[in-house]
Amino acid sequence: MFDTAFSSNDLMFLLKGAWLTIQLTVVAVAIGTVLGVVFGWARESLPGWVNVPIGAVLDVLRSVPLLIQLVLVNSGKSILGLSWSPFVVGAVVLGLYTAAYCTEIVRGGILAVPATTRRAARSLGMTYWQDLTSIVAPIALRVSLPGWIGLTLGVMKDTALVMWIGIAELLRSSQIVITRIQEPLLVLAIAGLIYFVISFPVSRLGAFLERRWADDSLKADQ
Amino acid sequence: MNYTFHWNQALRRLPEMLDGALVTLQVASLAMLIGIVIAVFLAYGRLSDNRTARAVATGWVEIARNTPALFQIYFFYFGLGSFGLRLDPFSALLAGIAFNNAGYLAETFRGGLQAIPPSQTRAARSLGLSALQTSVHVVLPQMFRIVFYPMTNQMVWSILMSSLGVIVGMTSDLTGVTQELNARTFRTFEFFALAAVLYYAMAKLTILAARLIGWRLFRT
């Protein structure tokens, strides 16, 4: 067998980093999804003077590297004298970044609901909110889900960048181990495997849900 | 808030930062070019009947899509050290982004190839064109037209991704230059805000340029 200095302690260290990666992902996606739904609805429903500025800000968030956004918020927080932990900074930046993409996904979902369907709902006497919650939302949800799962996986991978502001997530943890035991290929292979193990099942789940819901909608047609 | 912004100090360094932006565009374009070439082979590999070709292509695509871009850059920077190979930050960054681009573009290209009716290949082969000639002159030109818009997006990604070079010690691209200036002056916010503006401009110019190229290229 081959010799390695990689110990179970090192593995625990990497898994701790992975746990931080997952926590950060969950918090960021939660923030981003709530904001994304609100903004997505706003962009399709509110007048131009509200949603043009919203759209412009979100466009900037999508066109500036995440790393730059992290540094800006991190230094902005010091300027404002806020005592946010690096985790909070990471969650805020990733959350807004997620919101920028989630808005487009939600918008796409709402646009996928045919205007005739909505008119039919209103003609049955449904109120605006009834139409939104019981007609638009369920249809939009199905259309948006694959994109949203893809986004979640994207955010999970993007969490690696928060190492730059001093969070020892999975990739930073592996760098620390590499520096100690000098076996970069092995350590990176293990880190890569952990990323893969987190990412792959979720993407499979997404594909599965997409298929199942597609089958359901076929049944509904018959 | 008792912080005074020193925007002038940052603006005076604009020429250096623009030089950095040029390096950023070079890295991103080069990584895009390499990525496109590899992606064509990967896309054909994924559609091939040859099991080995399919396995290699699928492996590449899954790793590129299921691990962080920064991880991929790390792999080329630190990982190759196990083979006694030490890439400089520029090469590691270039290799990492090209690897990532190839993986994502391969899936896009595969979809594009599948969207071209097989009758096009039939028609070309019936004129005596070989399989390679059919790909080069009939199938690929049509595929590039179909995937042009997603390719534009990937180019923007390529620019944004190149900012990660600073983490492996890149100093010549826009983020690298910005970080150097920051280390010397501690005007973090001002310099990085200026960098953000430049990145935004590069992203928008890329999209604009792609529109113009698209108009010229795809006559209908």
Next chain:
Amino acid sequence: MIEIENVHKSYGSLEVIKGVTMQVEKGEVVSIIGGSGSGKSTLLQCINGLEPIQKGHIRVDGIDVHAKGTDLNKLRRKIGIVFQQWNAFPHLTVLENVTLAPRKVLGLSAREANEIAEKHLVHVGLGDKLKVMPSRLSGGQQQRMAIARALAMSPDYMLFDEVTSALDPQLVGEVLDTMRMLSAEGMTMIVVTHEIRFAREVSNRVAFFHKGLIHEIGSPEEVIGAPKKPETIDFLKSVL
């Protein structure tokens, strides 16, 4: 000469050609008629090797199309084919559609290829559409372009696979006129068609295909004018 000898062709377990034998001499025009799914289009695709066969032989000027070692790319230069769906290359102009194969396959210079392509495009009545993209053409014009594209390789044989079936009725005439012109010039042609009147007018011989077999073959007067088999009589009744 094209010699087709006891050809069998299956897709999986479905046999679509069940032993067909026929010959086409130089200068002859042979039409193949028959219902959908009778195997007539498939036979054309077998003649230039686009489809493999399971049994039998097809020889073109003595060369076995499906033998190992046959250079199909070379053989296909001799055999032009035009499809039901004209398959214009959408990213190339009309002229470029026609010059592509002469340049890449025959290795002609751009000038030579342009000259030949122009000659054929003028011949089929598209002399004023050289720089136009195919999407701007009508179906009939695209189909005539496809004919010029095949002719530009100076083939010895032309195969036509239901070339008018996908056209609007008012565009059928212009394509048939082009084919009439070719037959008058002595081109060897195999024409799979639903246009019975056209088949009767231009063909030296007509073959009636039914369920993967030739039921009748002979002069147009015999097969269309005085059919003997009940299947032929039924088919002609249904289309005329």
